[in-house]
Amino acid sequence: MNRIYLLLFLSASLVSAEVREISDPASYSAGTMGKEEINRWFQKNIQEENYNLWIGKKDRMYLHGAWKFRLLENTEKNFGKIHSGNRGLSSEGIETTYGEKAGFYKENFDDSAWFFQPVPYAWIDRFLNPGNVKGGEPYAEQFRIHEGWYRRVFSLPDSWKNGRVLLHFRGIAYKADVYLNGKRIGSYENSRPNHLWVGSARTEERFCFDITENLKGKSNLLAVKVFSPFRSGGIWQEVYLEREPEIYAEKILITPNTENGEVTLRTFFVNTTGKSARSPLQAELCGWKSFRYERSWPLRKYPLTGEEIPPGRSEQTFRIRVKDPRLWSPENPNLYHLILRDSKGQILGQERFGFR
Numbered sequence: 001m002n003r004i005y006l007l008l009f010l011s012a013s014l015v016s017a018e019v020r021e022i023s024d025p026a027s028y029s030a031g032t033m034g035k036e037e038i039n040r041w042f043q044k045n046i047q048e049e050n051y052n053l054w055i056g057k058k059d060r061m062y063l064h065g066a067w068k069f070r071l072l073e074n075t076e077k078n079f080g081k082i083h084s085g086n087r088g089l090s091s092e093g094i095e096t097t098y099g100e101k102a103g104f105y106k107e108n109f110d111d112s113a114w115f116f117q118p119v120p121y122a123w124i125d126r127f128l129n130p131g132n133v134k135g136g137e138p139y140a141e142q143f144r145i146h147e148g149w150y151r152r153v154f155s156l157p158d159s160w161k162n163g164r165v166l167l168h169f170r171g172i173a174y175k176a177d178v179y180l181n182g183k184r185i186g187s188y189e190n191s192r193p194n195h196l197w198v199g200s201a202r203t204e205e206r207f208c209f210d211i212t213e214n215l216k217g218k219s220n221l222l223a224v225k226v227f228s229p230f231r232s233g234g235i236w237q238e239v240y241l242e243r244e245p246e247i248y249a250e251k252i253l254i255t256p257n258t259e260n261g262e263v264t265l266r267t268f269f270v271n272t273t274g275k276s277a278r279s280p281l282q283a284e285l286c287g288w289k290s291f292r293y294e295r296s297w298p299l300r301k302y303p304l305t306g307e308e309i310p311p312g313r314s315e316q317t318f319r320i321r322v323k324d325p326r327l328w329s330p331e332n333p334n335l336y337h338l339i340l341r342d343s344k345g346q347i348l349g350q351e352r353f354g355f356r
Contacts, residue, residue, distance in 0.1 A: 019073065022070070028115045028117065029118060029121055029125060030115065030127040031115070042065045053352075061154075064238070069116060069148060074094055074098075094146070105179035105225070107181055122232050123234035154222060160243045164212045165244075166210055168239065169238075173232065174189070175189040175190065176227075247269065248270055258325070261325045261355075263353075265283065268313065268315050274311050279342045281341065282340075283341075285300045286300070286339075295326075
């Protein structure tokens, strides 16, 4: 009998469940703050040289500041730790398709009634006062906000016409569905089961998408749906665009040997041309320079002997030997800047490292 009542209760809950858009400005991080006000704060208080390690070295454009934003409340909850379709067991939130059905990702969607959300920023925190949970309905009594939609228009520099454009996210909580100009680019879900998360419900897992084929001229609309099983969520780390050549090194894992000066470069290539390519490569080493750090050492060049780079993703390992390497220590934190170039002088990849 008790089992029957439980089934009836759950069935009634599912029938009566509804999703609605939150229109109370007190439920939003920045309340009724306007786009220009939010952007001015970012420009004044968060200078790019303080967070962009590669400023002046890589073609990178950050999408920080005000994004159009809408929170959704779902009255249905994960009663009894019902599996939600995500990895692990949800805390209470259940993902919806309300935004997709309403066309939140479409270019012609009217978002004029939406508020502005600072990015990067967790949606539960009051803007300019992180850690202070905002009030307002429904936060004051119910904790059913687990989903938010972001929209942002961006324009690319004219110098980015050639090569590939990658969209990078440094951290979201918890699952993101990404759309560009009305087309779905892809989805990413944090790998850590959500029932093992720390209390802040945030992880820092990077992910990116190649958006080159979906770009349109000067103006492009980026839409992101974020679902979190907890009441805290959102785009809480940097979002940026980066231009790469058609063949580039996605990453270079560097292993230095302090005894003999040998440096192993495990290089992960991405070839988007659709055909194999062979080009003499060259590694360059110099002292690392940044806004807060500088080592002025002579530039050294090392020809590399490699194999043909096939279409798609591939891996090659190179080795160079550095004479009299400057070792890293807490007292002398010497850092090297590695640059990988092709025969035309085009930069395929960059890293920094220390001999230790």
